[in-house]
Amino acid sequence: MPDPPEPGDRETTFVGATLEALAFEMKRNPAIFVMGEGIGQRGGNFGTTLGLYEEHGATRLCDTPICERGFVGLGCGAAMTGSRPVIDFMFIDFINDAFGEIVNQVAKMQYMSSGRLKMPILLRGCIGVGHSAATHHSGNYASIYSHIPGIRVVLPSTPYDAKGLFHHALRCDDPVLFLEHRELMATRSCVPETDYEIPFGQARVAREGTDATVVALSLMVHHTLAAAEKLAGEGQSIEVIDPRTVSPLDFDTILGSVAKTGRLLVVDEAFGPCGFASEIAARVADEGFDELDAPVRRLNGAHAPVPYSPTLEQAVVPGADTIEAAIRALLEE
Amino acid sequence: MDATSETGLILYRRMQLIRQTELTLARAHQRGLVHGACHTYVGQEAIAAGVCHHLRREDVVFSTHRGHGHALAKGMEPGELIAELFGKETGCSGGRGGSMHLFKPEIGMMGTSGIVGPCILQACGGGYSFKLLDSANVAVAFFGDGAVNNGAFHEGLNMAAIWKLPVLFVCENNQFATEVPFDYSSGNPNVAQRAEQFGICGIEVDGNNVHEVEQAAGRALEQARQGGGPTLIECKTYRTRAHAEGMADFTYRTREAVDQWKKRCPIEQLGQALIEAGQAEPEDLNSHRG
Secondary structure (H helix, E strand, C coil): CCCCCCCCCCEEEHHHHHHHHHHHHHHHCCCEEEEECCCCCCCCCCCCCCCHHHHHCCCCEEECCCCHHHHHHHHHHHHHCCCEEEEEEEEHHHHHHHHHHHHHHHCCHHHHCCCCCCCCCEEEEEECCCCCCCCCCCCCCHHHHHCCCCCEEECCCCHHHHHHHHHHHCCCCCCEEEEEEHHHCCCEEECCCCCCCCCCCCCEEEECCCCEEEEECCHHHHHHHHHHHHHHCCCCCEEEEECCEEECCCHHHHHHHHHHHCCEEEEEEEECCCCHHHHHHHHHHHHCHHHCCCCCEEEEECCCCCCCCHHHHHHHCCCHHHHHHHHHHHHHC | CCHHHHHHHHHHHHHHHHHHHHHHHHHHHHCCCCCCCCCCCCCCHHHHHHHHCCCCCCCEEECCCCCHHHHHHCCCCHHHHHHHHCCCCCCCCCCCCHHHCCCEHHHCECCCCCCCCHHHHHHHHHHHHHHHCCCCCCEEEEEEHHHCCCHHHHHHHHHHHHCCCCEEEEEEECCEECCEEHHHHCCCCCHHHHHHHHCCEEEEEECCCHHHHHHHHHHHHHHHHCCCCCEEEEEECCCCCCCCCCCCCCCCCCHHHHHHHHCCCHHHHHHHHHHHCCCCCHHHHHHCCC
16 A cells, blocks of 8 residues: 555545545445435435436435344445445444444354455445534444454544544444544545555654643544643643544554654543543553553543533543643643 | 256255255254254254245355354355364354354355344345446345344335345344244244335245245346346244254243154155156155255
8 A cells, every 4th residue: 555645735524525535436336325314316315325316216325214233234235236335324432323234234244254255335424513414413433443353443533533534444344433523524624536455553743742732533633732832831841642533542653653742642632441441541541551750630521421511512522731731730730 | 858857856955965064063062063053943944945946156145143044054064164163264154153154255155143133234244246347246134023123124125125136135033033033023924025114025925945945036036137126035934953953942832743744855745746747756865865
């Protein structure tokens, strides 16, 4: 796989970047089809399939009844028989109606068939707290699905990464869960117009530093960068790592950074218990204990359902302020 | 030999292959050679044999936990099945699966499953692939009566109906979901009739009569290949061994009921019919016992 190109100077949105990748791959691979509610003529609730129906028609841009378990199970069978489904859940909370199909069928099929069947299925949806979406439209679930062997879990934080990772997902023979944060969908950055792949399991160092390492995912990368910028004004040098994929996880980059800084904070909007941050803390304790100058810190969303009111919403997720406070506390250890 | 008697002998041989393999496995289980569960297909052989008679190698079958018969009827060698249950590397799933996870995609055997329901949805997916890729292949889901009160049945049949997918749904109604009677668990105990709710054709057949199964399946599969959409076939049948080998069998049904159904053995019924029609001699049938 060639290295991804420089971003260039053409800007597009996060959704626009994945749409570009999807459109490109659908043109070159007739086995790709998309299923979901409102992804046909409507072009998707978030514009994820805008304009593709006109080009490819109803079989390849297939509007579904509201039956997530049903169309994920169908997608599983389709992936076993030569096509490459993209399941667009709109809000990722809806994926949980298909939990059994994903965990017991999609994730296990390659192993159970001794690798004779492939499972090229892309499951995508919007995650995250924001927009007063309330508790049934604000979930994340990256940790739950990362617990399961056999699924790739991807959480890009920039349009550039989103496009490269989306291309890679559509050329990979494994099931991929692609999680797009609601608050990032309209964000813009420079993205090449050409196709390119970013491999899974390769973290991005979003900011280099020497005093502490912060690992953050998705929207939290941006809040962490804001906090790091503020602390830089006070002479503190914070390294920010965006793993981009939770499964597989580029642990080497994290461990290498901890060896340099001696301090680690993990920021994740999702629930703490048995989660992404716990996993990294445990692995650093196992494999990098001697590198640590302070206990590993975790900053998570509240272990509670997500509320509706904007004030309450802000209270249950980390923001730039709370991340800054957590970094300060870590530096004082 | 004319076509009818040739078909009869092929079906007879296929059913005997399943029966004798199952009895071999049951004995092996008693000797401790089968490490996990062993759900035999004894009594239901006419269904797999009758449906798979019309399948090509490229057609795909998605099956359930009682799937040995489907694998054999689709063309799996008995040795690969037995080796799998023995946990051997030479088994069809390399010893990873056992009785409930039989895979041989090279011949269209896309897997049996330990979860009731998903095979219905996966068969819809096979049908969707064939529609998308403009192929004349068909997908078949075999499932028991235990699956038809599950959401997968409702969602799968509805999707197959609205997209006119080339799928055949075969319900093997053996009247018990493990030990729960079907007439207890069903508001509407007529499975075939439920097809109407989805706007597709539903047919009820005697699942112990292989010709009835074979003819209904032949018509439904031809319709599916021609773009005419899915069909649901309900095959009324009965398993004459326990749910799984080694399980008690007469706590939820009577010995008399089982004996009554044994008298309706699909293999003996076909053998009798072939002899009475002058299409086979008893010694022909013996030579087909395998």
